[in-house]
Amino acid sequence: MRARLRLALREIAVGGRQLTALTLKEFRQLLRDRVLLSFIVYLFSANILLAGGSQTHDLSRAPIVVHDADHSAASRELIYRFRTPYFRFAGEVASAREGMARLERGDAMLFLEIPEHFDQVLQRGAEPASVQLLIDTSKATRGYLAASYSAQILAILNQEWVEARLGRIGGGSSGASQPTLEARPRIWFNPEVNEPWFYTISELLTMLTVACVLLPASAMVREKERGTIEQLLVSPLTPFQVIFPKVLAMVAVMLAGTALAFFGILQPVFHVPVRGSLGLFFAMTALYAFTNAGLGLLAATFARNAAQVGMLLLLITMPVVVLSGTWTPMESLPPLLRTIMLLSPLRHFVEIAYGILLRGAGLDTLWDSALAMALLGTGLLALGSWRFRRQFQ
Amino acid sequence: MNLRRVLALAAKEWREVLRDRIYFALTFLLPVILMLVLGYGMTHDVENVPLAVVDYDHSASSREYAQHFTGSRYFAYQGTMRDVREVERAMLDGRLRVAIIIPEQFHQRLTAGRPTEVQVLLDGTFTIAVRTIRGYVGAIHADAAGELATNALARKLGVPPDRARVVVQPLNIETRYLYNEEAKGVWTIAPLLVMFILTWTTPLLLGLGVVREKETGSIYNLYASTVTRAEFLVGKLIPTISMSFLNGMLLWCLAAWYFGAPFRGSFPVFALGTLLFVTASCGIGLVISLVTRTQQAALMLSVILGMLVASEYSGMSTPISELPPVNAAIAHVLPAMYYTAIVEGSFLKGAGLTELGGNLAVLAVQSALILCFGPLLLHKRTRT
Numbered sequence: 001m002r003a004r005l006r007l008a009l010r011e012i013a014v015g016g017r018q019l020t021a022l023t024l025k026e027f028r029q030l031l032r033d034r035v036l037l038s039f040i041v042y043l044f045s046a047n048i049l050l051a052g053g054s055q056t057h058d059l060s061r062a063p064i065v066v067h068d069a070d071h072s073a074a075s076r077e078l079i080y081r082f083r084t085p086y087f088r089f090a091g092e093v094a095s096a097r098e099g100m101a102r103l104e105r106g107d108a109m110l111f112l113e114i115p116e117h118f119d120q121v122l123q124r125g126a127e128p129a130s131v132q133l134l135i136d137t138s139k140a141t142r143g144y145l146a147a148s149y150s151a152q153i154l155a156i157l158n159q160e161w162v163e164a165r166l167g168r169i170g171g172g173s174s175g176a177s178q179p180t181l182e183a184r185p186r187i188w189f190n191p192e193v194n195e196p197w198f199y200t201i202s203e204l205l206t207m208l209t210v211a212c213v214l215l216p217a218s219a220m221v222r223e224k225e226r227g228t229i230e231q232l233l234v235s236p237l238t239p240f241q242v243i244f245p246k247v248l249a250m251v252a253v254m255l256a257g258t259a260l261a262f263f264g265i266l267q268p269v270f271h272v273p274v275r276g277s278l279g280l281f282f283a284m285t286a287l288y289a290f291t292n293a294g295l296g297l298l299a300a301t302f303a304r305n306a307a308q309v310g311m312l313l314l315l316i317t318m319p320v321v322v323l324s325g326t327w328t329p330m331e332s333l334p335p336l337l338r339t340i341m342l343l344s345p346l347r348h349f350v351e352i353a354y355g356i357l358l359r360g361a362g363l364d365t366l367w368d369s370a371l372a373m374a375l376l377g378t379g380l381l382a383l384g385s386w387r388f389r390r391q392f393q
Numbered sequence: 394m395n396l397r398r399v400l401a402l403a404a405k406e407w408r409e410v411l412r413d414r415i416y417f418a419l420t421f422l423l424p425v426i427l428m429l430v431l432g433y434g435m436t437h438d439v440e441n442v443p444l445a446v447v448d449y450d451h452s453a454s455s456r457e458y459a460q461h462f463t464g465s466r467y468f469a470y471q472g473t474m475r476d477v478r479e480v481e482r483a484m485l486d487g488r489l490r491v492a493i494i495i496p497e498q499f500h501q502r503l504t505a506g507r508p509t510e511v512q513v514l515l516d517g518t519f520t521i522a523v524r525t526i527r528g529y530v531g532a533i534h535a536d537a538a539g540e541l542a543t544n545a546l547a548r549k550l551g552v553p554p555d556r557a558r559v560v561v562q563p564l565n566i567e568t569r570y571l572y573n574e575e576a577k578g579v580w581t582i583a584p585l586l587v588m589f590i591l592t593w594t595t596p597l598l599l600g601l602g603v604v605r606e607k608e609t610g611s612i613y614n615l616y617a618s619t620v621t622r623a624e625f626l627v628g629k630l631i632p633t634i635s636m637s638f639l640n641g642m643l644l645w646c647l648a649a650w651y652f653g654a655p656f657r658g659s660f661p662v663f664a665l666g667t668l669l670f671v672t673a674s675c676g677i678g679l680v681i682s683l684v685t686r687t688q689q690a691a692l693m694l695s696v697i698l699g700m701l702v703a704s705e706y707s708g709m710s711t712p713i714s715e716l717p718p719v720n721a722a723i724a725h726v727l728p729a730m731y732y733t734a735i736v737e738g739s740f741l742k743g744a745g746l747t748e749l750g751g752n753l754a755v756l757a758v759q760s761a762l763i764l765c766f767g768p769l770l771l772h773k774r775t776r777t
Contacts, residue, residue, distance in 0.1 A: 036690045043697065050720065051705065058524055060715060078564075103571060104742065128558075128565040137573040138741040139712075140438070140581040141525060147568050148528030154566045155535045161563055180508045181458075181538040185527055188484060190517030198520040210697060218689035306608070306688035307601050311419035314696060318427050323434040329522045331441040331469065331490075337433055351487050354518050361485045 018241055019248075026219070026249035043207045044257035048265045051203035052196040059145045063090035064110040065102050072119035078131065081157060082112065086149045099134070109136045110146055125165070189358045196270040197358065202326035204261050205353060209346050212254055212289045213317050214310075216246045217296035221309045224300075239389045247293040247381070254289035255282060275360030284352050284370065291345040291377030298384035301391055325350040348373045394627070398620055402628025406602065410632065420598065424590045424640045428647050431586055436578030439525045444468040444491040445480060452500035454541065458511070461537035462493055467529045480514060490516045491526060503541060572741040583652035584740035585709050587644040588670075588732050592707065593699020595637040595671050597692065599678030602629050604691040607682075622768040626679075630767075633678070634671050641667040648740070657743030666735035666749070669756035673728035676763040677702070683770050707733045731755045 031037060064082050066089070068075050082089065090108050093099045099111040111134040121129040133150055137143025159180070190197055220243075223229040232242050259282075266272040274281070299316060303309035323333060324346035330338060341347050348369040355361035355369075363370065410417055446459045463470040471489060474480055483489035494512040502509045513530050517523050539562060547557040573580045606612040615625055645663070649656045656663075678695065685691040704710060706720065707729035713721055724730045731752040738744030738752075746753075 033687070033690065035685055036687075036693070039690070039694060039697075047697075047701065050701075105748075106742075122563055125559060125563060128563060130565045130567055133566055133568045134571055135568060137570040138581065138737060140436075140573055140578045141521075143570060143573065145524060145528060147570075148525075148532055150566065150568065151535065152531050154564060155531075158562050158564050162561060165560075165563070181503065181511065181534075181541060182508065183511050183513050183530065183534040183538075185513040185515055185530060187515045187517035187523060187527075188481075190520065190523075193517060193520050193523055195520045198518065207697075211693075214689075214693055214696075218692065222687070222689060305413075306692065307416050307605060308413070308419070310597075310601070310688070310692035310696075311416060311423055315419065315423055315426060319430040319434070322431055325519075328435055329439060329442075329490075329519055331443060332436070332438055334433060337430075355485070355487065358518050359485050359487075365482075365486045 015241070018237060019245060022237075022241065022245035023248045026245050027252075029219070030215075030249065030253065040211060040253070040257060041260070043211060044204075044261040045264055047207065048200055048203045048261050049269065052200040052265070052270050058193070058195075059086045059142055059149060061088040062086060062109040062142070062146055063088050063107060064112060065090050065093050065099050065108040066112045066114070067093050067096055067099050068114045069116045070114050070118040074119040074122050075114045078114065078157065079112070081153045082110075082150070086146075103134060103136050106136075109142075110134065110150070122161075197272050200266050200270050200272060201353060201357060204258065204266070205326060205346065205350060206321050207261075208254055208258065208285070208288065209292060209321055210317055211257070212250060212292035213296040213299070213313055215253070215296070216250045216293045217300040217303075217309050217313055218306055219246055220297055220300040221303055221306050225305050239385050243297055243381070243385055243388060246297065247290060250293045251286050251289040255286055258282065258285050272357060274357055276356035276362055280363060281353065281356045284349070284356070284373075287370065287373055287377065288345060288349045288352075291373050291380065294377050294380030294384055295345070298380050298387065301384060301387040320344045320346050323347075342372070343376070345373050345376050348376075394621070394623055398624050399627050399631070402620065402625065403631040406628060406632040410636075420636055421640065421643070424594055424644060425647065427590055428583075428586055428644050429651075431589070432579060432583050432647070432652050435582050435586070438578035439522045439529075440467055441469040442467060442491055442522070442526055442529070443471050443489050444493070445471045445474045445483065445489055447474050447476060447480060447492060447494045449497045450495050450499035454500040454503055455495045458499075458537050458541065459493060459495065461533050461540075462530075465529070465533055477514075484514070484516050487516075487518075490519075490522070491530065503545065506545070579652050580654045580741065583648040583654040584736045585733065587641060587648055587667075588707060588729065588736050589703045589709065590644060591637060591641055591667070591671060591732075592674060592703035592729050593696060594640060595633065595674040596678035596681055596699055597695040598636060599629065599633045599675050600681040600685070600691040600695045601688055602633060603679075603682035604685055604688050607686055608688055622771045626767050626771060627764075630672070630675055630764075633675060634668070637671040637674075638668055641671060654740050656740050658739030658749075659745045660739075662746050662749055662753070663735065663739040666732060666739075666753055666756065669753065669760050670728055670732040670735075673756050673759035673763060676728075676759065676767070679763065679767050679770055702727055702729050706730065709733060728756055728759050 061084055064087050066079050068079065079089070087110070090102075093102060093111075096113055099108075099113065102108040103111050113132040113134070115131070118129055118131065121127065133147075135143050135146050135150075187193060223232070229242075267274075295316065296313065299312050300309055303312055322328075323337065323341055324330075324344050326346075330341070330347070333341065351369045352366050352373070355366050410420065444462060446463065448455050448459060462468060468491065471483075474483070474492070477492075477494065480489065480492040480494075484492075492514040494514065496510065496512070499509060499511075511534070513534075515523055515526060515530075539558075542561050543554050543557045546552075546561060547554045550557065606615070620628075642664070645656075645667075648654050677698065681691055681694045681698070685694060706724040706727050708724070713724050713730055716724060734752045735749050735756075738749050742748075
């Protein structure tokens with residue numbers, strides 16, 4: 001009995017030593033590829049720095065040209081309202097034709113046309129006074145924002161004019177004669193709509209995904225291409241022992257990369273808040289790296305050389321990166337696609353990462369996403385080991 | 394430059410690609426599949442936004458007001474919630490993006506003509522969507538408030554609602570959308586995807602082509618042979634450029650026919666632009682093949698650099714004029730922004746040679762530079 005126990009213990013010790021040795025081998029291989037290593041460092045530092053500063057989806061100083069056929073106090077008042085931060089007055093044109101030409105050339109985004117007798121119609125109040133606004137919507141989102149900001153300008157102006165008029169008619173008690181209903185938007189979690197918070201986290205997640213899937217997959221395929229896999233197979237190692245060190249090494253590298261990005265860029269430069277537990281965030285990052293490594297290793301069993309595995313992984317990672325909720329909100333996807341995306345580990349990790357960092361959520365609300373991610377990872381790794389073993393029989 | 398040698402090299406390259414079936418299929422399948430997936434996924438149409446209502450008033454007016462939101466096609470109504478606490482829990486979980494909070498005495502205050510406030514809570518985590526959603530909320534609220542005010546005034550003054558509406562809204566704005574008449578996201582995104590996909594598949598194909606020879610050692614044949622560097626480069630470029638150009642045309646068909654984005658410009662200009670862009674993009678591929686030794690590294694570099702260039706230095710999501718100066722300067726050196734102008738111009742705006750000539754010229758210069766200086770980047774002797 002005791003002899004058997006001792007034997008079992010020794011086997012475990014040997015297995016552990018083998019695992020450590022192979023993991024160290026993976027590290028050494030990675031550290032020796034200087035280009036790859038410096039590239040990984042770039043991904044988690046300068047790349048995120050650039051991404052945080054480069055994108056804004058808000059409308060800022062959109063150029064507007066005006067054709068004012070009325071030249072009255074009211075028309076000037078209306079034009080004056082289209083100003084910074086959203087709009088920028090880009091000049092008056094002599095005719096509607098010229099206004100259209102300015103839009104076509106792309107040096108104006110909006111064209112406001114005010115008809116003759118605009119002021120008179122407004123003063124008489126028998127019918128609404130109309131102006132026309134043309135918007136270049138070749139960029140759909142910005143076009144929509146321009147339309148909605150213009151509508152807000154108009155609503156405010158309308159209210160002011162009504163109050164002034166009713167004040168005149170009603171004799172003094174302005175505002176009180178007409179009920180006012182206001183909407184107070186309050187934005188939670190990011191009240192100032194600070195875009196770098198969103199983009200730096202999204203970039204970090206994207207880089208984690210790309211690197212976590214590509215690195216172990218190509219490390220595995222390289223062993224196949226070079227034939228070193230045969231050496232591992234004739235050694236007294238189980239397929240699990242061949243695969244798992246690659247996963248372990250990857251998780252460690254990704255954690256280091258995340259720490260670099262987080263403490264080097266996200267916090268000091270962009271002041272991204274941590275409203276939940278940082279420990280939980282890193283634990284979840286490790287789980288995510290593990291899940292993705294499973295995906296990469298599974299893909300590697302389908303490919304024979306680096307070029308093939310690269311193409312295959314692109315086919316998988318591109319849709320995952322784009323459709324998992326950082327580029328476009330989940331609810332905008334067609335229902336079928338939304339269901340398919342439940343299989344994407346990133347889709348769950350997006351919920352977790354933003355949940356912990358910006359919303360301050362804990363495991364009590366995020367447990368379902370974490371569970372889904374863990375199940376996906378285990379499943380992928382099991383499938384990968386099974387295919388790996390079958391391949392060499 | 395010996396034409397026969399170049400052709401022999403190009404033929405060899407073709408054969409290599411054709412024989413690796415998976416690689417060949419993916420060369421053409423990858424762009425098409427990505428185009429389909431991204432075309433559906435990347436439209437920035439913000440729709441089906443999950444919305445909930447907290448109604449503390451339970452009156453006819455509050456229900457009428459809420460109906461404007463719950464009936465909108467932009468929102469997916471999740472039902473009423475009891476209090477703000479419940480809203481907070483749902484938002485924390487990411488199940489809810491908007492909540493409309495209607496206060497007590499909403500109906501009373503409104504009929505008494507006292508100012509009333511409705512609170513709207515928005516999830517600010519997803520910054521791209523939050524402004525658009527705020528825009529929806531503003532527009533729907535203006536509609537609802539206008540109707541409530543018109544009805545109240547009509548009752549009070551005893552005039553028909555039409556007359557009351559002029560009093561409440563004396564100024565009317567008619568908004569017309571140009572180029573993309575329905576502000577359809579897919580019309581904007583499908584043409585841009587042609588650029589997006591070509592920007593990183595082209596360097597990838599060239600980079601892998603060169604590095605593959607380095608990694609398998611067959612590049613030693615070149616070192617020892619009479620083939621010059623320029624011939625070797627052109628022999629690599631011809632297959633890459635033709636494959637990428639073919640891909641570009643394939644993607645054009647998908648954008649124009651499958652996604653229905655209107656193509657209003659000139660096809661020859663667009664085709665010429667694509668050819669020049671693909672050639673210029675090979676420059677990035679060359680640099681990548683120069684600095685990397687393994688296909689693994691070449692692949693990572695080209696995908697990530699390509700995606701970075703395509704999404705952030707092309708003017709795809711943010712116009713170049715609004716980028717910070719450093720980023721704008723980088724964008725001007727790279728070919729992507731010129732091709733973006735050609736794609737956008739030819740599809741939605743109906744621009745021709747006169748409008749796009751400048752962009753074509755820049756791409757032509759970049760291509761010429763690649764062809765002239767590309768051979769200098771290759772070395773016939775490995776550095777030790």
